[in-house]
Amino acid sequence: MTKEINKKILADFQQNLNQDATNNVLKNSVAQVGLYGASEDPEVKTKLNPIFNIEINTGKVSNQKRSGRCWLFAALNSLRTEFALKNNLKDFELSQNYLSFWDRLEKSNLFLQNVLATADLPIEDRKVNTLFSHPNGDGGFWQYAANLIQKYGVVPSYVMPETAASDNTTEFNAVLNKMLRKNGIELRDMVKKGIAQKQIDQRVEEMLSEVYKLCVYSFGQPPKDFELSLRTDSDKLIEEESITPKEFLKQYFTINLDDYAIIENSPQTSKQYDQVYTIDLTGNIVGGKVDKFLNLPIERLRDLSIQQLKGNDLVWFGNDVSKESDRKNGYLLGNLYQYDKLLGIDTKIEKGLALDYKEAEVSHAMTLTGVNLVKGQPNRWKVENSWGEANGEKGYFLMDQKWFENNIYEVIINKKYLTDKELAEFNSEPIVLPAWDSLS
Numbered sequence: 001m002t003k004e005i006n007k008k009i010l011a012d013f014q015q016n017l018n019q020d021a022t023n024n025v026l027k028n029s030v031a032q033v034g035l036y037g038a039s040e041d042p043e044v045k046t047k048l049n050p051i052f053n054i055e056i057n058t059g060k061v062s063n064q065k066r067s068g069r070c071w072l073f074a075a076l077n078s079l080r081t082e083f084a085l086k087n088n089l090k091d092f093e094l095s096q097n098y099l100s101f102w103d104r105l106e107k108s109n110l111f112l113q114n115v116l117a118t119a120d121l122p123i124e125d126r127k128v129n130t131l132f133s134h135p136n137g138d139g140g141f142w143q144y145a146a147n148l149i150q151k152y153g154v155v156p157s158y159v160m161p162e163t164a165a166s167d168n169t170t171e172f173n174a175v176l177n178k179m180l181r182k183n184g185i186e187l188r189d190m191v192k193k194g195i196a197q198k199q200i201d202q203r204v205e206e207m208l209s210e211v212y213k214l215c216v217y218s219f220g221q222p223p224k225d226f227e228l229s230l231r232t233d234s235d236k237l238i239e240e241e242s243i244t245p246k247e248f249l250k251q252y253f254t255i256n257l258d259d260y261a262i263i264e265n266s267p268q269t270s271k272q273y274d275q276v277y278t279i280d281l282t283g284n285i286v287g288g289k290v291d292k293f294l295n296l297p298i299e300r301l302r303d304l305s306i307q308q309l310k311g312n313d314l315v316w317f318g319n320d321v322s323k324e325s326d327r328k329n330g331y332l333l334g335n336l337y338q339y340d341k342l343l344g345i346d347t348k349i350e351k352g353l354a355l356d357y358k359e360a361e362v363s364h365a366m367t368l369t370g371v372n373l374v375k376g377q378p379n380r381w382k383v384e385n386s387w388g389e390a391n392g393e394k395g396y397f398l399m400d401q402k403w404f405e406n407n408i409y410e411v412i413i414n415k416k417y418l419t420d421k422e423l424a425e426f427n428s429e430p431i432v433l434p435a436w437d438s439l440s
Contacts (some may be wrong), residue, residue: 026342039339045331048398052382054309055370056081059090061395063388066168068138072096073386074365075145078314079154082255088232098160098245099148100138101219106285107136108180108211112204113286115184119191130435131281135180138169140284142316142412146257147288153245159226165218172218176211183207261418261426262293264410265301266439267352273297276428281435292430294422298405304413305368306378314367316412321364323407330392332383334402351406355438362409362439
């Protein structure tokens with residue numbers, strides 16, 4: 001039986017509030033500067049000295065602007081850093097727009113194929129509902145970027161620069177998703193009517209042709225080949241009269257994306273450590289590699305990240321950037337805001353439960369570019385973000401170890417750093433989680 005809020009209860013609330021004179025002062029403070037401003041702990045920030053005893057020399061940060069392509073920006077940062085260091089070209093940047101084009105076309109095809117695969121299920125089915133809730137978006141994961149790079153290659157940013165639509169994907173997403181939902185309804189109806197598969201396949205191609213046109217209008221026409229012309233910081237000219245994106249990748253980059261594994265930290269009762277998982281309906285390319293991950297304790301993610309940084313290799317990581325962060329100053333600190341003390345409450349939720357009950361999510365991707373070790377243990381990390389130079393220290397963020405433990409959920413690690421047991425586990429058949437899993 002429920003109990004409504006009545007006048008008596010409200011009077012008690014008011015009386016309890018008035019009993020402590022400091023509440024009036026705190027009320028004024030919160031009203032003026034907000035909850036975070038009133039509860040920010042100034043002492044926490046003094047512990048973050050922006051000096052690191054392990055650091056990779058990276059260049060100017062990129063800017064995803066009003067798009068959800070952080071996963072792609074972070075992945076391309078690893079490639080561009082390798083190219084920049086090898087060729088003495090510090091601020092070199094690869095075209096995110098080029099791969100975004102192919103990502104949206106490939107995701108559209110995957111959506112339509114998934115619609116056909118689930119066409120016999122009722123619309124009320126949770127799998128179908130999940131599918132139509134998010135037909136196509138600009139979000140993604142590391143494996144999505146790896147799939148795109150391996151299939152389509154890469155190009156420098158000048159070859160396919162950003163557009164108004166790629167910088168702000170809101171309108172594009174709205175139009176594309178409306179198109180795809182309409183297409184999905186039509187395909188389900190065709191299956192229900194028993195239309196021949198050959199006719200269905202032809203219709204899917206027509207639908208994809210319309211998506212292709214929308215992508216060209218919005219992002220530009222991706223090149224089949226391009227003129228390579230770059231001048232290094234030492235005034236050396238790198239040039240090719242004509243080269244394809246895949247040739248550029250093969251000839252100028254040594255990184256092998258198949259050498260990397262997704263290492264997760266999901267301390268949920270529904271998931272076990274030392275077990276490999278994948279999530280149903282995830283992916284961006286039909287026939288692409290499965291987006292699978294090995295679940296390990298956070299201490300292992302920490303140690304593997306340190307090893308990789310020592311090997312002069314960036315670490316792509318998925319995280320919940322909205323928690324305990326100061327975007328303007330570029331702080332990621334475990335106890336940045338003391339609103340529990342301010343309000344006299346306890347809002348702490350264990351990491352696994354936070355995932356279970358939607359308090360936490362993998363909302364962003366960045367790269368680790370440095371770490372400071374004291375007696376072998378990390379006390380702070382250097383983070384390359386993709387929000388432009390106006391945030392943090394010219395786009396770089398500072399993170400403490402507590403934030404790492406509380407808010408990092410996955411890191412991309414070269415398999416050479418895994419133990420034989422971990423590698424065998426990663427190569428085993430994954431358990432398939434439902435499409436609505438908290439990590440999707």
